[in-house]
């Protein structure tokens with residue numbers, strides 16, 4: 001079985017995603033860009049409709065940039081097109097995670113972006129988390145809308161659906177998912193007690209520069 005190390009790392013991270021309650025049942029998915037693959041956009045992704053607690057490293061599906069399986073006969077996640085679109089658009093991204101966490105999904109349902117209300121959100125995610133135009137799950141249209149709304153940041157909300165996070169590693173993508181969920185919760189609480197306020201403009205600019213420098217996007 002090829003890519004053993006990447007399979008083990010991705011599996012342990014999705015198990016943690018499941019334990020944290022960021023998805024329910026077999027929903028959500030995650031992938032990593034494959035190392036030592038002929039195709040630079042090849043990636044390893046969780047399989048469609050299999051429960052996380054009993055998932056094995058061999059059930060993760062390696063696919064190339066044409067979405068053809070590179071090994072085994074597993075069925076890749078139904079949201080693979082959006083993962084592929086992100087790897088094509090963002091050379092800096094090596095891992096993608098998609099969750100249906102409650103507060104981030106509440107914002108996505110309301111069509112409300114998550115503004116930069118917490119310093120940490122700007123430093124680690126790059127600024128306001130935008131809401132992508134609605135697209136039917138699993139389609140090219142959703143993949144295009146998701147990539148456009150993601151921009152150069154590390155998270156995006158999918159209307160009537162959930163969120164996507166991108167990072168250097170699967171563990172870091174999980175950290176972004178958990179952070180966005182926490183800040184979405186804080187935002188909704190703050191709105192209920194008089195209104196959330198954004199971080200001061202000068203701080204936003206400094207934090208945004210820190211984000212771009214760390215991500216190598218300057």
Ligand SMILES: [Zn+2]
Nearest residue numbers: 028098161162
């Ligand atoms: Zn989903």
